[in-house]
Amino acid sequence: VLTVLHSGGKFDNESYKVSGGLHGVGVSVVNALSKWLELEVKRDGSVYQQRYERGNPVTPLTVVGKTKKRGTKITFKPDREIFEVTEYSFDTLAHRLRELAFLNRGLEISVTDERTLKASLFKYKGGIVQFVEHLNENKNPIHSPVLISDEKEGTVLEVAIQYNDGYTENLFSYANNINTKEGGTHLIGFKTALTRTINNYAVTNNLLKGETLTGDDIREGLTSVVSIKLANPQFEGQTKTKLGNSEIKGLVEAVVNDRLGTFFEENPSIVKKIVEKALNAARAREAARKAKDLIRRKNALDIGNLPGKLADCSEKDPAQCEIFLVEGDSAGGSAKQGRDRRNQAILPLRGKILNVEKARFDKIISSEEIRTLITALGTGIGGDDFDLTKARYHKVIIMTDADVDGSHIRTLILTFFYRQMTQLIENKYIYIAQPPLYKVSRQKSEQYIKDEAALNKYLIKIASEEVELWDTEKRSFIKGDRLEKLLSKLVTYKGLIDQISKKGNDPDVIATLAQANIEKETLREKNTLESIIERISERFTSRRPGDSINVEITSDEEHKAYKLEIDIRRGGVQQNMIIDEDFISSPEFREIKSLSPVRTGLGAPPYKVRAQDKEHMVESSAGLLDFIMEVSKKGLNIQRYKGLGEMNPEQLWETTMNPETRTLLQVTLEDSVIADEIFTILMGDQVEPRRKFIEDHAREVKNLDV
Structure with missing residues (x-):
């Protein structure tokens, strides 16, 4: 099972009723x-x-x-x-497991991230009905979910439908629990049936009033999940993103036609709301068509067809070209002066663009800033009018300030690309510039530093030149490269100790265990464990006389070993820890052990440090790090950097635009469900989900501009 490739019992007609085929990674x-x-x-x-x-x-x-x-x-x-x-990404794994729980009604799945103690339990008695409710959680549904389910010749079909008052279509299709992102015959059958059934009902009941509804009109504001389970799936390609079974289209179409038609006959008020919404979409589509025609005619008359404020590049190959979408005219002016005119174009954006999450398509393309952006990119917009091959730049770089307004503008632009030009994200054309967060002045020199981690690295480098540490083994002071490496490891070690402490583990206990180099085999040696307990108690007595600790050695029958059960009282608060084989084997503790000061060569405290010809004694590794950081900051002016306009053209080029020195973040779309949820929360109408999102993530914020 663990060493030989095999089918895993998929074809014995007993182990699995349905499966995803033989292409999985087992x-x-x-x-x-x-x-x-x-x-x-x-x-x-x-x-x-x-x-x-x-x-x-x-x-x-x-x-x-x-x-x-x-x-x-x-x-x-x-x-x-x-x-x-x-x-590993907890969010990616948790989303997939939650998806499986939705698709398999009643299945219970739990997942825990032992790095952060983040945990989720998934169990949904309502299945895909709860799935569409979850997808519409932060929107305004206009009716309760509709469930269509049937089984024919061993093929099981489930469809859940719910409309909201928004303008975005959210359709998710699955075959044998596999997310068919590109759709396939099951999705085609569903779309065809939905369009036909609603149009038939609307015509029969004289609801159209001479207007016509397209499939796009009918699906505006629709959230739906289509799940099919079949015995012999035929997927197009290794990634299984599209279902190819031809017989499935007719099956889905017939079932949805029949069940949805019956539902509409029994619930006329719901279908009238849906038709009215579709009619509004059709009118907006017509208005948008006229607006697009106007844009096309205007562009045809304009000399060069490009917006006046666009500073274009001379390169004609789009694959070599990049465009910077820059916040504000001031930074835009600096960017125009500092750029490489050969292949870098600049488009300054004045103020905040329209929030497309709250706007219909006709209003979107009436916005001057958005029309300018569409024209500059060259791809067109909306359905058949969007053509990726006409993109004038294969790198679209969003460059905004590192403050609240900059973050808001960046989110507005990303919302526009996600909702209206998703293919640019899917084909990895969208990037986010990373201007430096800090400006450090030292003597007569200035340096821009990317982030907090880079700042710590910079401070350690300075410290290693100005501070000396006593090496007890070699009986001499060390500095320079050797000290820099030791201090870098100490920073990582301290970060891991802080991280594992957030899970309810005591930092002094962890440090003592790491220093003792405890292994799984140690848990079978009672005498060694007793010796480690003595070291833990000594550390507490010397460093924390006001706290009490009790450690007991108990039996771990499952592993024929011992475990340590630890009770700590600090100021009336009790803390419990268990040190067993699972803890000793955890990746975090293994890394902490490898970076323990005793093992890296830093040695055990106390530490003797010499700075500016004065010697100091430091009682702990954490104290050593704090002392050295304070010394390195003397004589430095560290300024948190916020605006792009604070840099001149040369500095902007060197820090943010030069391909040799800059840092770019590529925007990727890993999960459309999560992306839709985030954009709806951040940019949608409802305030309460946004407030909850801010409260949940407030502790993760390190630098807040008020």
Whole structure:
């Protein structure tokens, strides 16, 4: 199972009723791509363990303890020799697991991020009905969700429909729980049936009044989930983003026609609201068409067809061209002077552009700033009029100030691109410039620094030149590169200690365990554990005489080992910790151990430091870091930088526009459900979801402009 590629029982007609096919990445592939993988199985009263390294077993399957539980736990570490990025995104994983819980009514899934203790439990008795309610959570629905479900010849179809008073269409389709982002026959069948059924009802009941409704009109404000489960899915391509089974189109069309028609006959008030909304969309579409025709005629008459305030570049190959959307005329002027005229274009944006989240399409293209932007980009806008191949620049860079207004303008621009030119994001044309956050003046020189991490690195470099640390082994002071490396590791170590402390773990206990180099095997050595307990108690007695600590060694039957149960009282508040095999094996604690000052060469406290010909004694590694940072800041003027206009053209070029020295963030669309939710919360009509979002994320803010 863990070392050989196989079908996983998908074709024995017993293990799986439906599956996603044979192209998935199974556990054997995960094993092969991991530096190590550990398996733990609880079954038949025993706990079994086995370890693999780069796909090969390095230990036999061994019984390590007894249990009454049942289940399998797989722990693996991605191989850095294969993957450049090995960080996992909790939000991405949680979203996919929540999606599975919605699509499989009654299934319970829990997920916990042990790095931050962020946790979620997903279970939805309402299935995809709750899914559309979730998607419309921050919008204004105009009716309760409609559920259509049927099973024909082993194929199960579920469709949930709910309209809101917004202008955006949100359609999500799934085949065997796989998100078919490009749709397919099931989605085509649904769209066809929806358009036909609503038009038929509207004509029969004389609701159109001589007007016509297109599919786009009918789907304005629609939120819908289409889920189909079939025995032999045919996907187009390895990524399974499009379903190709031809017979499914007719099946979906027939079921939706029948059930939706019946629902409309029984609920005329709901269908009248939907038709009225579609008629308004049709009128807006016609107004937008006339506005677009006017723009086209105007552009045809304009010399050069480009907006007057656009400073274009001379390069004709769009793949080599980039355009900066710059906040304000002042910064726009500096950018025009500082740019590389060969391939960099500048478009200054005056003030805040229209919030397209709250506007219909006809109003959007009536906005002067947005029309200027559309013309400059060259792609056109809206449905058939948008043509990515006509894009005049393959890098569209949003460059705003690092203050509240700048963030708001950036969000408005991103909302426009997400709602009206999604293909620019999907094809990775959109970027965000990263102007420096700090300006540091030292003696007669000035330096712009990107962010807080870079500032700390800069301060450590200065400190390593001005401060000396006593090396107890070599009996001499150290400085320069060696001290800089030690201090950099100490910064990372302190950050990890702070992070793990937020989960309810005591920093002094963690530091002592790391210093003692405790391993999983240590948990089977009672004498060694007793020695570690003494060290923990000594540390508490010397550093925190007002606090009390009690540590007990108890049995861990599942792993035939011991564990430490720790109770700490601080000012009347009790704190409990358990140090067991899971804790010792956690990635965070492993990294803390590797960066412990004792292991990196910094040594154990107290530390002797010499600065400006004076010697100082520092009692802890945290105190050492604070002392050194204070010394390095002397003689420096650190200014938090906010506006692009504060830099002259040369500085703007060097820090933010020069491809050799700048930092750009590429805007990507990983999950359309999450993206829709965020834009709706931040830019929509409802205040309460936005307030809750701010409250939930307030603690993550490090620099707030008031």
